[in-house]
Amino acid sequence: MNRVVLVRRAEATVAHELADDGTVAGATRFPAEELAGFVRDRDTSPVRWVWDDTTRWYPGLLEAGVRVERCTDLRLCRAVLRRSPFVDRSLLGGDDAGGWDALEPVTAADPALFPLADPADRLDPVAEHQRQQAALAASAERGRLGLLLAAESSGALVAAEMTHAGLPWRADVHDRLLTELLGPRPAPGHRPAALERLLPAIREGLGAPQLNPDSPGELLRALQTAGLPVADTRSWTLEQLDHPSIPALLEYKKLVRLLQANGWNWLDTWVRDGRFRSYFLPGGVVTGRWASNGGGALSVPLQVRPAAVADEGWRFVVADVAQLEPRVLAGMSGDAAMAEAARATDLYQGMVASGAVATRAEAKVGMLGAMYGGTRGESGRMMPRLTRRYPRAIGLVEEAARAGERGEVVHTLLGRGSPVPTGAWAERAVALGEPPDEGGSREDRDRHRRAWGRFTRNFVVQGTGAEWALCWLADLRNRLWRLGDAGTVSERAHLVFFLHDEVVVHTPAELADDVIDAVRRASAEAGRLLFGGFPVDFPLDVSVVESWADAD
DNA sequence: CTGACTTGCGCC
DNA sequence: AAAGGGCGCAAGTCAG
Numbered sequence: 001m002n003r004v005v006l007v008r009r010a011e012a013t014v015a016h017e018l019a020d021d022g023t024v025a026g027a028t029r030f031p032a033e034e035l036a037g038f039v040r041d042r043d044t045s046p047v048r049w050v051w052d053d054t055t056r057w058y059p060g061l062l063e064a065g066v067r068v069e070r071c072t073d074l075r076l077c078r079a080v081l082r083r084s085p086f087v088d089r090s091l092l093g094g095d096d097a098g099g100w101d102a103l104e105p106v107t108a109a110d111p112a113l114f115p116l117a118d119p120a121d122r123l124d125p126v127a128e129h130q131r132q133q134a135a136l137a138a139s140a141e142r143g144r145l146g147l148l149l150a151a152e153s154s155g156a157l158v159a160a161e162m163t164h165a166g167l168p169w170r171a172d173v174h175d176r177l178l179t180e181l182l183g184p185r186p187a188p189g190h191r192p193a194a195l196e197r198l199l200p201a202i203r204e205g206l207g208a209p210q211l212n213p214d215s216p217g218e219l220l221r222a223l224q225t226a227g228l229p230v231a232d233t234r235s236w237t238l239e240q241l242d243h244p245s246i247p248a249l250l251e252y253k254k255l256v257r258l259l260q261a262n263g264w265n266w267l268d269t270w271v272r273d274g275r276f277r278s279y280f281l282p283g284g285v286v287t288g289r290w291a292s293n294g295g296g297a298l299s300v301p302l303q304v305r306p307a308a309v310a311d312e313g314w315r316f317v318v319a320d321v322a323q324l325e326p327r328v329l330a331g332m333s334g335d336a337a338m339a340e341a342a343r344a345t346d347l348y349q350g351m352v353a354s355g356a357v358a359t360r361a362e363a364k365v366g367m368l369g370a371m372y373g374g375t376r377g378e379s380g381r382m383m384p385r386l387t388r389r390y391p392r393a394i395g396l397v398e399e400a401a402r403a404g405e406r407g408e409v410v411h412t413l414l415g416r417g418s419p420v421p422t423g424a425w426a427e428r429a430v431a432l433g434e435p436p437d438e439g440g441s442r443e444d445r446d447r448h449r450r451a452w453g454r455f456t457r458n459f460v461v462q463g464t465g466a467e468w469a470l471c472w473l474a475d476l477r478n479r480l481w482r483l484g485d486a487g488t489v490s491e492r493a494h495l496v497f498f499l500h501d502e503v504v505v506h507t508p509a510e511l512a513d514d515v516i517d518a519v520r521r522a523s524a525e526a527g528r529l530l531f532g533g534f535p536v537d538f539p540l541d542v543s544v545v546e547s548w549a550d551a552d
Numbered sequence: 553c554t555g556a557c558t559t560g561c562g563c564c
Numbered sequence: 565a566a567a568g569g570g571c572g573c574a575a576g577t578c579a580g
Contacts, residue, residue, distance in 0.1 A: 372568035
């Protein structure tokens with residue numbers, strides 16, 4: 001694969017064509033405004049674009065109507081490499097190592113806000129690429145690691161394309177929904193009518209005529225003064241109480257949440273030209289999951305999803321994997337019995353059918369406990385049976401937990417490493433074995449140790465799940481592109497939303513069946529990439545809908 | 553006053 | 565009934 005390293009300099013943009021051995025074979029210089037034309041012409045023959053950071057290059061290209069097939073995102077790849085236990089970190093050193101480590105993605109909506117003195121402009125992408133290639137080549141796990149780097153970079157392209165396209169959003173539908181639930185939009189600083197109407201019942205019920213329920217402290221004191229035994233004001237806590245003011249209070253909290261998180265201000269801020277635009281940040285979470293920035297894209301409540309409506313003549317294809325993480329656990333541990341249960345569309349039902357557990361509820365709570373480290377109650381009781389039935393799967397997460405408790409680094413299937421634990425308990429755990437009593441009680445240290453073990457336990461599964469999802473996205477992106485024969489990314493079937501194990505594709509209605517096929521094939525391909533021939537299935541729930549809310 | 557932290561709750 | 569892992573965000577609260 002031919003590689004071209006793009007370098008941004010004050011006087012010009014430089015495209016370095018690399019030879020197979022990674023040395024620079026030639027360079028083309030051109031003014032920054034000619035970038036899109038250059039990339040459009042060059043991308044017609046197979047090329048991997050190498051650049052410092054996708055968020056600094058790709059939005060402008062997309063704006064100019066240019067899609068690229070593949071890239072290497074040095075910022076993201078470096079973050080993977082420097083944490084991976086498969087890599088000799090010393091190979092990543094260099095004068096500007098600190099600069100690379102400190103590089104942040106750009107998420108400013110307005111290109112004019114782009115910093116004039118971007119620290120990225122002082123870095124040398126050619127040298128960094130060579131360091132990364134050397135580190136990869138020296139790794140005993142270069143196959144897996146290489147796949148992870150390619151997938152991570154591909155995710156960066158998907159993320160930029162999703163931000164560019166935006167999620168179709170009907171502000172009028174959203175406004176109607178808000179008005180029905182809250183009343184007309186109030187003047188700034190005023191409560192909506194529905195909240196005002198609930199106030200008297202709350203205040204009278206608690207005997208606090210001046211109470212402002214928006215203040216947690218005030219509310220807590222009022223509840224306690226009314227004789228209610230509560231230590232906090234969480235909805236779940238309040239639901240346990242039998243008191244006449246509680247229903248109105250719960251209703252009030254629910255509506256306030258809607259108003260604050262996804263009310264008219266949210267609409268004003270995040271929805272423009274019929275699109276909800278937020279930034280997706282690949283690798284934004286230590287486990288490799290994506291983070292998001294702007295508008296709370298990772299938690300678009302079901303309540304407002306009716307406002308996500310496909311364009312006229314278009315549809316959403318909504319697809320999610322049922323029980324992604326237990327399936328991933330079956331695959332990465334090579335647990336044949338759990339893979340057998342995963343043959344069912346509902347893995348938990350598969351566990352029941354095989355006689356491992358009696359009910360679906362037991363299967364679910366048991367598996368969640370195994371992956372999250374639940375030891376108490378129902379899930380704790382399930383563990384011995386699960387361990388007997390699925391020794392490799394349960395053994396893998398148990399070992400990850402023990403390693404974490406010892407202060408060790410764990411890694412995902414493809415080699416993403418967990419952070420090195422900090423804090424007194426961990427330093428001593430590594431250096432001295434059992435620590436002497438120093439700085440915090442023994443109970444404190446044990447609590448921290450166990451908490452870190454739950455984190456590493458979850459890390460291996462959540463992180464490998466994120467790798468499966470990256471492979472799924474990357475393959476799907478390419479399949480969707482090939483469904484069209486003309487037009488830009490957002491003029492063809494394209495991704496508009498991704499959350500851990502769920503995608504939303506915006507597609508011309510007549511291509512919906514082809515998109516379903518693409519989504520399923522990409523899912524199968526992701527399983528092959530990660531687990532080879534090991535027989536673990538990743539069945540999808542797929543719907544074709546006009547509104548996101550109608551997906552099941 | 554600003555910035556850091558906490559609380560509560562939405563998503564997987 | 566959650567618990568147990570990972571997030572982002574708005575508003576309130578508190579320290580300086």
